[in-house]
Amino acid sequence: MSLRYIRHSNHPPSELEAVSRDILNALVAEVRRVEKHAPKTRKTGSVYTGITGSALMAHHLSIATAQLEASPGLSPNELLAFTDARLTQALSLAPTALSNPSSGDHSSFLGTAVGIATLILIRAVEHVSLTTTLSASPFRDNWASCAELLASAVSMSLSEDRRHDADDGGCEVLYGRAGLLYALLRLRTASKHNDTEPMDSNSGDLVTTIRELSSRAQIELLVESIIQRGKSGATIYAVQLAGKLPAPPLMWTWHGKCYLGAAHGVAGILHILLLCPADIVHPHMESILRTVEWLIGCQDTHGNWPTAAPLDPAEYRSDKELVQWCHGAPGVLLLLCTVLRCATFNLPRTTFRQGYRVLDFATGVAGSVFALLAVSDVLDRVHTNKNKLSHSDTTQPSDEEYCLMRAVHLAHLAVGHEAVPDHPWSLYEGLAGMCCAWAEQGLKCDRSGMPGFD
Numbered sequence: 037m038s039l040r041y042i043r044h045s046n047h048p049p050s051e052l053e054a055v056s057r058d059i060l061n062a063l064v065a066e067v068r069r070v071e072k073h074a075p076k077t078r079k080t081g082s083v084y085t086g087i088t089g090s091a092l093m094a095h096h097l098s099i100a101t102a103q104l105e106a107s108p109g110l111s112p113n114e115l116l117a118f119t120d121a122r123l124t125q126a127l128s129l130a131p132t133a134l135s136n137p138s139s140g141d142h143s144s145f146l147g148t149a150v151g152i153a154t155l156i157l158i159r160a161v162e163h164v165s166l167t168t169t170l171s172a173s174p175f176r177d178n179w180a181s182c183a184e185l186l187a188s189a190v191s192m193s194l195s196e197d198r199r200h201d202a203d204d205g206g207c208e209v210l211y212g213r214a215g216l217l218y219a220l221l222r223l224r225t226a227s228k229h230n231d232t233e234p235m236d237s238n239s240g241d242l243v244t245t246i247r248e249l250s251s252r253a254q255i256e257l258l259v260e261s262i263i264q265r266g267k268s269g270a271t272i273y274a275v276q277l278a279g280k281l282p283a284p285p286l287m288w289t290w291h292g293k294c295y296l297g298a299a300h301g302v303a304g305i306l307h308i309l310l311l312c313p314a315d316i317v318h319p320h321m322e323s324i325l326r327t328v329e330w331l332i333g334c335q336d337t338h339g340n341w342p343t344a345a346p347l348d349p350a351e352y353r354s355d356k357e358l359v360q361w362c363h364g365a366p367g368v369l370l371l372l373c374t375v376l377r378c379a380t381f382n383l384p385r386t387t388f389r390q391g392y393r394v395l396d397f398a399t400g401v402a403g404s405v406f407a408l409l410a411v412s413d414v415l416d417r418v419h420t421n422k423n424k425l426s427h428s429d430t431t432q433p434s435d436e437e438y439c440l441m442r443a444v445h446l447a448h449l450a451v452g453h454e455a456v457p458d459h460p461w462s463l464y465e466g467l468a469g470m471c472c473a474w475a476e477q478g479l480k481c482d483r484s485g486m487p488g489f490d
Contacts, residue, residue: 055448062451063474064107067097070468071109071118073461081462083151083488084210087129089463091122091155096472096487120159120174126152127178134181140193141206144215145222146464146488150189153182154219158226161246165230170239183245186223189216190254197261204269207262207288208295209304209489217258218308218489224250256316259309262288263320266305266327269294276347284330285323287345294345297358298367298489302331302345307371307489328375331368340365361403361486370486373410401450402473406486408443409476412436447477463487 070090083089098115127133133152137143145151156175163173170176193213196206206212227246234240248254266286273294274283287294288305295301306324309317317324334341343363358364415436450470459465463472472487484490 055444058451059447059474063471064110066467067110067471070461070471082147084146084464085459085462087122088126088152088155090461090468091119092487093463093468093472094119097475099484123152123156123159124174134185136185137189137192140196140213142211143189143193144209144211145219146215147211149185150216150219153185154222156182157223157246160242161226161230164234164239164243165232168232168235170242176238179242183249186249190258194257194261204265204272205289207265207305208290208300209308210299213258213262214305214308220250220255221311252316255312259312259316262305262309273345280348281346282330284327286327295343296331296334296341296345297343297363298370299362302327303367303371307374310374341368366404366407369407370410373414376414401446402469405443405446405473405477408439412440412443443477447474
């Protein structure tokens with residue numbers, strides 16, 4: 037029986053050419069497996085664990101280099117065709133695929149219908165950008181309902197603020213407002229890439245609607261909502277601490293608990309806030325950066341982070357916490373890389389020495405690969421921008437080389453692993469996510485980040 041985790045010795049391989057070849061071969065083979073998988077349920081699921089996630093995988097991989105394009109069936113055009121086919125399939129499998137979110141607390145890109153609606157709008161505007169018309173798009177009759185869903189989600193999120201002045205919940209990435217903010221940011225990027233003059237009124241309406249949905253005003257309102265809830269949460273948390281520990285300026289809860297990680301907690305929410313236009317976030321930067329400093333102070337002696345914010349000094353544990361994107365160091369490192377694009381950071385070299393639970397983004401190897409690649413990328417940019425000299429001891433790898441080698445090692449460890457993930461073909465709990473991590477590392481693409489989070 038195969039293990040439910042991948043053993044990790046922290047000794048990277050030396051034959052990098054062979055390792056890269058293994059990763060590329062695995063990527064090509066496993067993408068084809070994901071594409072061949074036909075869902076047998078009327079439940080489309082979500083971007084997180086449903087078939088919509090495999091559509092995002094293909095869309096993400098469509099930007100890959102010619103190395104991937106040379107493989108039959110994996111050219112950018114073929115990957116985008118698969119994206120459209122899988123999104124269309126998701127719509128047809130369940131009549132509730134585009135049902136409005138039930139509340140602002142449940143309106144995210146990853147965990148709700150907001151995800152499929154966002155991807156359909158993005159693909160529709162990409163069709164307009166390419167052909168100047170929606171007439172040939174499979175989503176020419178669906179985009180309006182997708183736009184209505186997103187508008188409803190934003191309106192609901194903001195209206196709930198007026199009814200719950202002291203509410204500190206419903207802001208996390210996986211289900212809440214930070215995930216909705218991410219959807220608007222993806223739409224904003226897609227609309228900026230479209231500079232084509234539409235040929236017909238339907239196409240023109242689409243472009244106008246997307247620009248309105250992802251406007252500066254909409255993003256600013258949602259950012260303000262998240263920040264105000266964070267301030268309310270920080271006040272409540274400070275009372276709970278009763279002076280035993282320092283309190284941050286911002287804190288949010290999920291099901292009554294102050295999580296710190298990327299999926300449900302502080303790290304993920306701050307990360308998404310910092311992806312927003314600088315002028316929108318600027319008024320809140322002092323609170324955000326002081327909260328980041330507080331979060332760094334929560335790091336334990338092994339370089340990891342606790343799952344939840346401590347209420348007592350005795351709660352700081354050293355070896356029992358999870359090391360994964362959902363909870364722990366990988367998600368925090370992704371946040372720190374976002375914060376420190378133009379600064380140096382003394383990275384702990386002990387964070388990634390434990391075993392990894394299977395392959396996926398959320399709890400497995402793929403999320404850690406993205407974290408290490410992000411660290412390598414940001415340190416490389418810092419050293420390049422500041423024109424720093426190499427280490428005087430040339431036998432020692434630089435920090436960026438150290439992290440890059442660990443990313444290569446983790447990506448290679450996942451090649452041929454036989455354990456079946458929780459949702460085998462999904463993006464965040466299955467093989468589709470690992471394919472994105474392999475592409476990010478193995479194909480040496482310009483860093484595009486973790487799908488659904490960057």
